[in-house]
Amino acid sequence: MKKILTIALLLFVSLVFAQDKCYTKGLVNGYAWTDKNSTMALTHSKTESLGAILERRNSLSLPNSDLNKSSFPLDCDSDIERLDKLSKSNTIDLDVIVKMIDEFYAKKENLIIPVLGAYCCNVKKLSGVSPEEIEKYRTKLLEYSKI
DSSP, X not given: OHHHHHHHHHHHHHHHHOOOTTEETTEEBHHHHHOTTSHHHHHSXXXXXXXXXXXXXXXXXXXXXHHHHSOOOOOOHHHHHHHHHSGGGGGOOHHHHHHHHHHHTTSGGGGGSXXXXXXXXXXXXXXXXXXXXHHHHHHHHHHHHOO
């Protein structure tokens, strides 16, 4: 009886505390982005998925939202504005960003970073932020993403 109770307790604990590798602190990450069998890949194209993620992010960035209360280091709004002012920004669409995110997640260590972080790294790159500053931001994202 004691063994059955111990096994049941261990199963319960492992199920409750198991982290789905496709999410980092509740946000879709590189594992979901690159997994051809993930719900995200089966439901939408990457372009549609990125659009949905950005739309959800915009609604959550309103005052009093959960995203504002979280510690997620999403600080690329000024880079988005800078990119929007550049004349070349008219030729950049989500498909370009999707390809850049694919390249970002080619590094296995980046897979735990949420898609919003990968998006911001690439917006920073397109807006002319120095590679050193982008690396500092990526490091901050990695620190945030560790459990």
